[in-house]
Amino acid sequence: MNDVQGYMARFLNRHDTYCLQTPDGRYTRRYQRVTEELVTGHLLGHHTLACDAMDIHGFTQWLCFDHDGPDGLARLDQLQDRLAFLGVVTLREASRRGGHLWLLTADSVPAAFLRHLAQLALRVVGFTCEIYPDKDKGLGLKGLAHPVRLPLGIHQLTQQRYPFLDVQGRPVHGPDAASGLAWILGQHRNSLTFLHAAVAQLEMAIAPDPPVFPRASRSTTTGLIAWVNEQLDLREVVAKTRPEVGLREAGKGYIGWCPWHDDTSVQYDGTPGTPSLYVVRDRLHGWSWRCLSTNCGANSGPLHHTFDWLLWHQAGQLPQAMALANEWKGTST
Ligand SMILES: [Zn+2]
Structure with missing residues (x-):
């Protein structure tokens, strides 16, 4: 074509x-x-x-x-x-x-x-x-x-x-x-x-008693986590930890291949795989990410911030995620 x-x-x-x-x-x-x-x-x-x-x-x-x-x-x-x-x-x-x-x-x-x-x-x-x-x-x-x-x-x-x-x-x-x-x-x-997922979220946003997106509660209690969420550029964190994601600009956000599920393979109906990891910076919430595929564990739950990325990267192990953040903070000051 x-x-x-x-x-x-x-x-x-x-x-x-x-x-x-x-x-x-x-x-x-x-x-x-x-x-x-x-x-x-x-x-x-x-x-x-x-x-x-x-x-x-x-x-x-x-x-x-x-x-x-x-x-x-x-x-x-x-x-x-x-x-x-x-x-x-x-x-x-x-x-x-x-x-x-x-x-x-x-x-x-x-x-x-x-x-x-x-x-x-x-x-x-x-x-x-x-x-x-x-x-x-x-x-x-x-x-x-x-x-x-x-x-x-x-x-x-x-x-x-x-x-x-x-x-x-x-x-x-x-x-x-x-x-x-x-x-x-x-x-x-x-x-x-x-798009279906976006409609569901918009419907929640205009519901009579709209649920607010919770900030990761840990971010207010731990200085290091707050530092990761507020100071680091999530695009760089993704590139450093999971280079295979290959984020590229998509409108105001960024799309890449999800490291938490297989979105690269051909679908059952023969259509090619679709990159589904979405990263965006928002004035109110700062950097956040999610997987747009409803088949993926990283699709649901509260908004994922930069520190959550480290946590996922370290297979959910908080001490390892904290250690990595500490290492980066050490080299940045
Ligand atoms: Zn995914």
């Missing part, structure tokens, strides 16, 4: 119809096949495509939050933070006004499910914006879902190509389509299992 085909596989929910953006920024519907040539033209800036947010059965491979307000990008940054904390990887894209936040999925999933997740997340962060798909159900062969301008193309009204942004709001790829394409094809797509 070449890069354009990879892009099509991620963003096209339908291949039998599309919309073209006109110079005034509106869209005209075409009932023609979406070909590789057509998509290549979009990426090169010859014309601009918008494609349906779901297929005729109501399934989609992405959800797009669209915030048009002057503070849109800042709001979406907040939403991206909250989702990152739950292990959901999203990609923030600038737009003519405000921005878009894309959530890509590894499989085609029901639009109703993704919309449920999106609505819960918006309730938790306390603002609203447009969500595409904007309907829960498929409309059949004759029905048309709301089109969304595909990323990396040129906006016909401004003739600008809007980039995806990093945490600081800087473009994560070059101004040309090729570098944007290479970047987006390397981005993590969320699996349905992990």
